[in-house]
Amino acid sequence: MAKVDALVGWRNLEIGCAITEPGSSRKLKTGDWRSQRPVTDRDKCIKCGMCWIYCPDIVYSPTKSGYFKWDGNYCKGCGICARECPKDAITMVMEGE
Amino acid sequence: MMDAALKDFKRFTPKTLPKMEAIAQGHRACQGCGEVLALRMALKAIGKNMIVASATGCMEIITSPYPQTAWQVPWIHVAFENAAAVASGIEAARKVLMRKRRIPRQRTTIVAMAGDGGTADIGLQALSGALERGHDFVYICLDNEAYMNTGIQRSSCTPYGAMTTTSPPGKMSIGQHTWKKNVPAIAAAHGIPYVATASPAYYTDLMNKAKKAAMIKGPAYLHLYSPCPTGWRHAGDLAIEISRLAVKTKVFPLYEVVDGRYILTRKIKKPKPVKEYLKLQGRFRHLDEETIEEIQQRVDREYEALVRKAALAEAE
Amino acid sequence: MPKRVGMEVSLAASEAACAADADLIAAYPITPQTHIVEHLSELVADGKLDAEFVPVESEHSAISVCVGSSAAGARTFTATSSQGLALMHEILFIAPALRTPIVMVVANRALSGPISIWNDHSDIMAERDVGWIQTFAENGQEVFDLVIHAFKVAEDPEVLLPIMVNLDGFTLSHVVEPIEILSASEVSQYLKPYKPQMVLDPKKPVTMGPVGMPEVYTEARWQIESLLRGSKKVVVRAWKEFSKHYGRTYKPIETYRTRGADVILITMGSVTETAMTAVDGMREKGIKVGLVRFRLWRPFPIEELKRAVTGVKVLAVMDRAISYGGQGGPVFTEVRSALYGQSGQLQVFGFVAGLGGRDITAAMFEQMVKKAIRYAKKGKGPLYELMGVRER
Known part of the structure; x- marks a missing residue:
């Protein structure tokens, strides 16, 4: 797993060990957990957004074209998007294939 | 009272879902986690003007290992059993600080969140206290039906028959031998304005309920069905399918309790057999036909009781 | 001139929280602390203190509400005794870790068992290592003064740690003594409004209380230890300043x-x-x-x-x-x-x-x-x- 440096001296810790950078978890690329990845066939895609709303890892994001962009940095490859796609436009393929 | 608060309520549709995310990518939930998904949906609906008090549990641990946080809204974790009390403190503090003009007057949704253990077991007293005192906050119970964070031990929300590491099936045991505690009914018994159950499979329903819970003044309780592939021993892509089946088999009915009146938000006219739901999950694999039939009967009975409550409210 | 009145010492503790213009009080009744919170709820009910009084369902929630309140930026007060303090134990460690400058009065009482409502120090001595500043009062005047002083020290940006002010249950809490009660305006000369340094605010989202991985836990604990040790000079400084304002001198x-x-x-x-x-x-x-x-x-x-x-x-x-x-x-x-x-x-x-x-x-x-x-x-x-x- 991506390891991001936590080696901070006590004087440099924020008050109460707080984290002041919202959403800094993006530094952790959880995509390397994945063994399979989803591939969308845009000919079949109806831009319904099921992949986006049903993704636990917030991997899909809406774009101007109406399609949803996949982000391999964070996708853990669970396959919910493929299973829930109403048009079977998404298939899971083994990484490296 | 309800109607006034919801004057400006607009239902979400698949086309009007907010883009805002309270939780960022890079969180460490297991592959296919239904709990973080249910949480994501609820918080999207509430919007960014919120403060979250979290109990100890999966969601706390996957979002906040120092030095990174997945949170994009203000968030505090204190301990396991006290999310409702911490949220009470935040709510009351902001109330007095606004009155004393020390912070700008603005309605911020105070959210307390906990798992089923943090809600139904160790946190029940703090929850009851906060509901009874009438704080203006939303309590979200993310029910994955066991203590997943510590390694799948049974809670009082674990369903009958389920295998957990502390309710193992054996020669003398069918697995969990008690029936799931009805926490929404306990919450409703406090006479609070809003209680609802919701499932991530029915995302607009879930988000509409979360939005209502935030808009209503006073305590609101949301009980969110949260599939756990790791603890329930199901395939990583099945969280939504299982959520859907839980509703269609009447195992997890969707309803609201608005000012004490029960409303079924999804009536199940042609229910699927409970067996279809059970068979997808390794935690029920050991159950024999007799036990499955026992579960089926109990599910039917409980659903009928719910239907009667809703009919009674409708007749009023 | 401040007036000297005959007053039960418990009420003087409440009057001190009132004169300090506390924003929120969360407390659960326990003998012999009860008169403190009863009087505070009266002060709030009578409009003499503009505060939220949160009548919680346990001491565990009392301290939890206080942590939430303090993290949201409010000046926060509570009081307890004995079993109540013991029930708070878990959260007592977390309050300094989150740097919440809560002020708590402890009316010292024996711990069970056997159950005893009477005075000794077994409650507080079981909480020596929780990371709070702890002071002990000898008489009623000192109780009043130490509570005011506690807010001053706790909220100092160099400290930001919670403080317990201890007074003996019954033998001090329930006796009537002549006490000089400072008014809120007199206290405001000494105690400035609380300016929180780390606060829960949707405009500037922070994550408070993250998981302390092994890489950081040691440093997080040392932060508290260093600050607590370092707080002595602030404690003494605040007493010197107190003496300048009100003429009463205190030392460690x-x-x-x-x-x-x-x-x-x-x-x-x-x-x-x-x-x-x-x-x-x-x-x-x-x-x-x-x-x-x-x-x-x-x-x-x-x-x-x-x-x-x-x-x-x-x-x-x-x-x-x-x-x-x-x-x-x-x-x-x-x-x-x-x-x-x-x-x-x-x-x-x-x-x-x-x-x-x-x-x-x-x-x-x-x-x-x-x-x-x-x-x-x-x-x-x-x-x-x-x-x-x-x-x-």
């Missing part, structure tokens, strides 16, 4: 007739007044005895203690709590440990007295001193001694 350690003393009695809390009477009596009989009292207990005032006992040969340390299976009462073991290796022939003896409301008399103090002198002559004494315990 009080001494009484210690000049030329061979033996020193060490006490805490309200029994000190009885101990002073005992010292006077013994001095008349020619025993060269003096008295040292801890006002500040955490951070432990090591230098002040060393200075106070310089040249003394024998110490008789009184505890009001047993440390089961340990090496004597907590005050005794800490004093002895602080003075270990001190030059000279200093000998330290421990006595436990006044458990669960048992009276401590001047005669008992005299006994402790005489025993300590005797043990010192012999060069050894018992591990520690429980005063007045019946064997049969």
Whole structure:
């Protein structure tokens, strides 16, 4: 797993060990957990957004074209998007294939 | 009272879902986690003007290992059993600080969140206290039906028959031998304005309920069905399918309790057999036909009781 | 001019929170703390204090509400005793870790079992290591003043740690004393509005209380330890400033007739007044005895203690709590440990007295001193001694 440096001296810790950078978890690329990845066939895609709303890892994001962009940095490859796609436009393929 | 608060309520549709995310990518939930998904949906609906008090549990641990946080809204974790009390403190503090003009007057949704253990077991007293005192906050119970964070031990929300590491099936045991505690009914018994159950499979329903819970003044309780592939021993892509089946088999009915009146938000006219739901999950694999039939009967009975409550409210 | 009125000491504690313009009070009733929160709820009900009074369902929630409130930027007060303090135990560690400057009054009471509502220090001594600043009052005026002082110190940006102000249950909390009650405007000269440094605010999202991975846990704990130790100078500075404003002077350690003393009695809390009477009596009989009292207990005032006992040969340390299976009462073991290796022939003896409301008399103090002198002559004494315990 991506390891991001936590080696901070006590004087440099924020008050109460707080984290002041919202959403800094993006530094952790959880995509390397994945063994399979989803591939969308845009000919079949109806831009319904099921992949986006049903993704636990917030991997899909809406774009101007109406399609949803996949982000391999964070996708853990669970396959919910493929299973829930109403048009079977998404298939899971083994990484490296 | 309800109607006034919801004057400006607009239902979400698949086309009007907010883009805002309270939780960022890079969180460490297991592959296919239904709990973080249910949480994501609820918080999207509430919007960014919120403060979250979290109990100890999966969601706390996957979002906040120092030095990174997945949170994009203000968030505090204190301990396991006290999310409702911490949220009470935040709510009351902001109330007095606004009155004393020390912070700008603005309605911020105070959210307390906990798992089923943090809600139904160790946190029940703090929850009851906060509901009874009438704080203006939303309590979200993310029910994955066991203590997943510590390694799948049974809670009082674990369903009958389920295998957990502390309710193992054996020669003398069918697995969990008690029936799931009805926490929404306990919450409703406090006479609070809003209680609802919701499932991530029915995302607009879930988000509409979360939005209502935030808009209503006073305590609101949301009980969110949260599939756990790791603890329930199901395939990583099945969280939504299982959520859907839980509703269609009447195992997890969707309803609201608005000012004490029960409303079924999804009536199940042609229910699927409970067996279809059970068979997808390794935690029920050991159950024999007799036990499955026992579960089926109990599910039917409980659903009928719910239907009667809703009919009674409708007749009023 | 501030007025001096006859007032029950519990009410003076509440009046202090009121004069400090506390924003939120969360408390659960427990004897002998009850009069404090009852009076606060009255002050709020009568509009004399603009605060939220949160009547929680347990002490665990009381302290949890306080942590939430303080993290949201409110000046926060609570009070408890005994079992209530013990129930808070888990969260007591977390309040300093989150740097929430809560002020709590503890009306000290024995811990169960057997259940006892009467006074000793077993409740607070079980919470020595939780990371709070801890002070002990001797009389009603001191209770009022220490509460005001507590807000000043806790909220100092150099500190931002919670404080417990201890007063003896019943023997101090329920007595009526003449007390100078400062008004809110008088207090505001000394105590400025609380400016939170880390606050839950949707405009600037922060994550408070993240998971402390092994890479950071040590540093996080050391932050608290360093700040708590460093807080002593702020504690003393705030007392000096208090003296300038209101004329009453406080120090971490009080001494009484210690000049030329061979033996020193060490006490805490309200029994000190009885101990002073005992010292006077013994001095008349020619025993060269003096008295040292801890006002500040955490951070432990090591230098002040060393200075106070310089040249003394024998110490008789009184505890009001047993440390089961340990090496004597907590005050005794800490004093002895602080003075270990001190030059000279200093000998330290421990006595436990006044458990669960048992009276401590001047005669008992005299006994402790005489025993300590005797043990010192012999060069050894018992591990520690429980005063007045019946064997049969």
